[in-house]
Amino acid sequence: MQSSVKQKLLEAFSEANGEFVSGQALAEIVGCSRTAIWKHIEALRSEGFELEAVRKKGYRIIHKPDKVTENELLIGLQTEWLGKEIVFKETTDSTQKEAHRLAQEPFKEGTVVIAEEQTAGRGRMAREWHSPKYTGIWMSVMLKPALPPYKAPQFTLITAVAVVEAIREVTGLEPEIKWPNDILLNGKKITGILTELQADADQIHSIIIGIGLNVNQKEFPEELAEIATSLAIEKGEPVSRSQLVQEILKNIETYYHVYMKDGFTDIKKRWEKYAVSIGKQIIARTVTATIKGKALGITEEGVLKLLDDEGTIHDIYSADIEINKTAE
Template sequence: MKNEVLRFLREQEEYLSGEEISRRLGISRTAVWKQINTLKKEGYEIASQTRIGYRLISVPDRLYPEEIQKQLRTNLVGRNMIYRERVDSTNILARQTGETGFVDGTVILAEEQTAGKGRLGRVWHSPMGTGINMSLLLRPAIPVSDAAKITLLTGAAVARGLEEITGLKIGIKWPNDLQIQGKKVSGILTEIKADMDQIHYLIVGIGINVNEQDFPEELRETATSLHMEVGRQVSRIETAAVVLNHWEEIYQRFLTQGFTVVREEWKQYAVTLGKEVHVRTINETIHGQALDIDEDGLLLVQDEDHQIHRIMAGDVTLRT
C-alpha cells in the first residue's frame, strides 16, 4: 500500500489530494495519512497542505528496494530484494536465505554491517548509511570450478559502474580489489555452497565505499570512497542500480558466450598485469612478474627462474 502511495506521489508533479489517493486505492483518508507518515519516517520529504494535499519533495538516500528497482533494467538480478537497516553481514544473511530456499537473483541490502568481512577474514568497514553493502544470491548452472570467474566478472561490472558514476579511472588488483589511484574503494567476496555436481547457491558480496568522508586510522592510507575522490555526495541508490545493471549484462554474456569476453573486459581494468608482484598463496610465496589471467581466471606469474605459476587464490602485493 505504502509503495502505491509513493508511486502516485511520484507520478504527480503538483500536489495530490488525500481524497484522490483514498479514492484510487479504495482506502480511508486516515489510512492514506498513516502511509504518508510511514514514508516520512523512512526519510521521504513530503510537503502537505491542508485541503490541497501531498507532494513529494525528495527521496532519502537509503538503499530501499523500490528506489533501486525503479532504475533497474535487469530480468534476473534484484527483481527480488531483501532490505535491512543493520545486519551482521549481507553475506551471512544470504547464506541463511540460501539454506532455506530463495528466488534466483535475490539481492540483499543493508545500511550497516556489524560484522562485514572481506577476503581472508579481513574486517570490512561498513558504518551506517554511507556505503553499499549488498549480496547477490544466485543459483547458476555452472560447475564449481567456474565460481572464480564470477568474482572477476563482478569486478569488471563494478569497475564499469563506478567509472560511469564518477568519471574516474577504476583499477582492479587481481582478483577482486577495486581501486582509485591505488586506494581501495570496493571489494568482492564470492562464496559457494556446492557438491561436485552442482552449485547449491553462490553468493556475490559487494562492498562499495560511497559517502565515507574518513576512515579509521589503520585504513586511512589504503582506503578511499567515491565521495572523497569526487568531492561531493554520491547517490548510493543510483550507484547500486548502475552496478547491478552492468552486472547482469556481463553475467548474461558470460553464460551465453563464455569467459573469453569477460576476460578481455576484465583486463582493461587490470593494474596487476605486467607488474612485479609478491603472491602469498596457501602454501608458498611467489615473487615474479604477473603475466596474464588464463581461460580459467587464474593469475599467471613468471618467477625469476622463468617458471610460470598458475595461481588460483592468493594475496597479491605490487612490488614497489
C-alpha cells in the same frame, strides 16, 4: 511506520517540490490526526530524511536520504531478472550471511540481499569489512549457474568488470582492478568482492557474490584512511547509491549472459584492460608461501600466472598481492 503511510507522506512532499505542506493537509492525505503526523515526521527523520517544521506553515523536505530499499531500487531497474527479488534490511549482521541462510531453502535466481548497514560485514578470509549506515552499497547477489565449482573464481572477475564499468558510467571515475577481488581508486580500496558458493563436489548449487562498495563516506577511521577511500571523496561530491546498484545489476546480468553463452574470452579481455597488476612486478602472499615475480595474466579459470626470477611460472589460486615497487 507502516510503509503505506510513509509512501503517502513522501509522495505529498515530492509533489510539493520543496515547498511547505501544512500538518492539516498531511493529516487529510494520510487519514490520521495532526499529532499522528508529527510522530510520522519523527520516524522519517530517524530514517535520515531532513524535514523542516515551521509554525503555521507546516513541514517541508530539505534532504531525502539516498536509500536502497526495494522501492527505490526497483523503479528504473533495467534488468530482465536480476534483482527483481530484493531482500532489503535496514540493518543486518552481513548480507552474505543473510544470503547463505536464504540459500538453505529454494530461492529465485537473481535474488539480491541489500542492507543499509552491516554490523558484522566481512571480506575474503573472514576479514572484517567496515560498512556504516547509509554510506555504501552492501549487497549480495544470488545466482544458480549450472557449472562445476572450479568455475567459481570467474564470477569474481565478471563482477569486478561489472562494478568498474558501473562506476565509470555513473561517476566518470576510472577505477582499477587488483587481482583477485579488489577495486581501487588512486591506489586506495573502494570495493571488495567476495564470491562464495554452496555446491556439490561437481556442481554449483548457489553462488553468492558479496559486493561492498564505499560510496558516500566523507572520511574513514584513522586505521583505514591510508588504504581505503570512497567515490564521494575521490569525486568531491555525493554519488547516488541506488543508481549505482541498478547499473551494477544491469552489468552483472549482461556479462553473466555473455559468459554462459560465449564463455569467458570477452570478459577476460575487459578484466585485463582494467587490471592494475598485470604485466607488473608483484609480490604474492599465499597461505603457504611468498612468491615474487611478474604477473603475466589470468587464465580462463581466473588463475593468476606469475613468472618468478628463475623462469618458473606459478599458478596462483588465492593470494594477497602487492605491486613490488623495489623491483621496477
